[in-house]
Amino acid sequence: MKIYAVGGAVRDELLGLPVxxxxxxxxxxxxxxxxxxxxxxxxQDFPVFLHPRSHEEYALARTERKTAPGYKGFVFHTDANxxxxxxxxxxxxxxxxxxxxxxxxxxxxxxxxxxxxxxVLRHVxxxxxxxxxxxLRVARFAARFHAFSVAPETLALMxxxxxxxxxxxxxxxxxxxxxxxxxxxxxxxxxxxTLRVCGALARLxxxxxxxWGVPQRADYHPEVDTGVHIMMVLxxxxxxxxxxxxxxxxxxxxxxxALTPADILPRHIGHxxxxxxxxxxxxxxxxxxxxxxxxxxxxxxFHSEIHKLDVLKPATIVKLLERCDxxxxxxxxxxxxxxxxxxxxxxxxxxEKPYPQAARWRELLAVIQSIDAGAISRTCTxxxxxxxxxxxxxxxxxxxxxx
Numbered sequence: 209m210k211i212y213a214v215g216g217a218v219r220d221e222l223l224g225l226p227v228x229x230x231x232x233x234x235x236x237x238x239x240x241x242x243x244x245x246x247x248x249x250x251x252q253d254f255p256v257f258l259h260p261r262s263h264e265e266y267a268l269a270r271t272e273r274k275t276a277p278g279y280k281g282f283v284f285h286t287d288a289n290x291x292x293x294x295x296x297x298x299x300x301x302x303x304x305x306x307x308x309x310x311x312x313x314x315x316x317x318x319x320x321x322x323x324x325x326x327x328v329l330r331h332v333x334x335x336x337x338x339x340x341x342x343x344l345r346v347a348r349f350a351a352r353f354h355a356f357s358v359a360p361e362t363l364a365l366m367x368x369x370x371x372x373x374x375x376x377x378x379x380x381x382x383x384x385x386x387x388x389x390x391x392x393x394x395x396x397x398x399x400x401x402t403l404r405v406c407g408a409l410a411r412l413x414x415x416x417x418x419x420w421g422v423p424q425r426a427d428y429h430p431e432v433d434t435g436v437h438i439m440m441v442l443x444x445x446x447x448x449x450x451x452x453x454x455x456x457x458x459x460x461x462x463x464x465x466a467l468t469p470a471d472i473l474p475r476h477i478g479h480x481x482x483x484x485x486x487x488x489x490x491x492x493x494x495x496x497x498x499x500x501x502x503x504x505x506x507x508x509x510f511h512s513e514i515h516k517l518d519v520l521k522p523a524t525i526v527k528l529l530e531r532c533d534x535x536x537x538x539x540x541x542x543x544x545x546x547x548x549x550x551x552x553x554x555x556x557x558x559x560e561k562p563y564p565q566a567a568r569w570r571e572l573l574a575v576i577q578s579i580d581a582g583a584i585s586r587t588c589t590x591x592x593x594x595x596x597x598x599x600x601x602x603x604x605x606x607x608x609x610x611x
Contacts, residue, residue, distance in 0.1 A: 344386035354395035397439035418466035441554030
């Protein structure tokens, strides 16, 4: 029985990065051997065990055989005769197929260390094509290790997988899981650009894929291309350290520009409503969590008005804050503001420009939060008039502040 550290922990150690979780492969053991040593079985599809003290995962070396389309169509085989090399060859990328023995020696049968040095994401073997999730994982790794390139032969294989319809078998929850992780990486644009190059973006997120080639007014958007703008917004959101709902809002706030009538381009009158109309079905299709959906919907609806705060009337300002439910959900409105700031600064030459609108909106929200709705309710004899009286008081307070 031999135990090896494998996967991301070994890769990150070689890159000099912090190691988060460690995974282990056990060669030469049976499930009975593991249980006898105090390991607790937890795997459903194949034998995985938790260490009795560290609770880290230890998996028996295994092979796998493709039996059906999609990422669940596999039969796994494990016994004491499966070698470490047979286990490693089933992994996705060479940089994830390096093992480290207990004595510190590296076992690297597929050139992972050389690809780390060359900064290349390369598939281990043709078995890569059997699991469509690996397309998403490569794209996510491109976003995390943004100095790495994807090997041409790996991109070609990903294209063939897309053409064969493999990505069509991915379940929505798994697609969202990988997209969400990619959005939180250091350079999220690289995930979507990689998916676009191999054709997977058009299958998984056609609403986003359609944005490339759509022109915008150069005076507002010097980068012109809407798809380029969206990628700049994502990377700006990453530099700002924004949470997932704000980043997802940045990805989807301009979806409606792909449906702008050709005769009014490069203007995009009414794109906000078109974006919301596309966003709903997208969120349903991918099972997007409610917090991400809500922030994205509010951002798509109101980002143009939020940008134009200086020309809005007090009543319009209060109405926007009320429609966003900002008084009861201020943290959600702050996420919308953050997405709007990323939208503004995610333009060619705008990355270092200030966005005073965010601070000003926060100030005006505090102004209307200071209105004592309870006191107004107690002094209002006609209860049907209470909402109108509260609204009027908020408008008066905002007017006094901005004038």
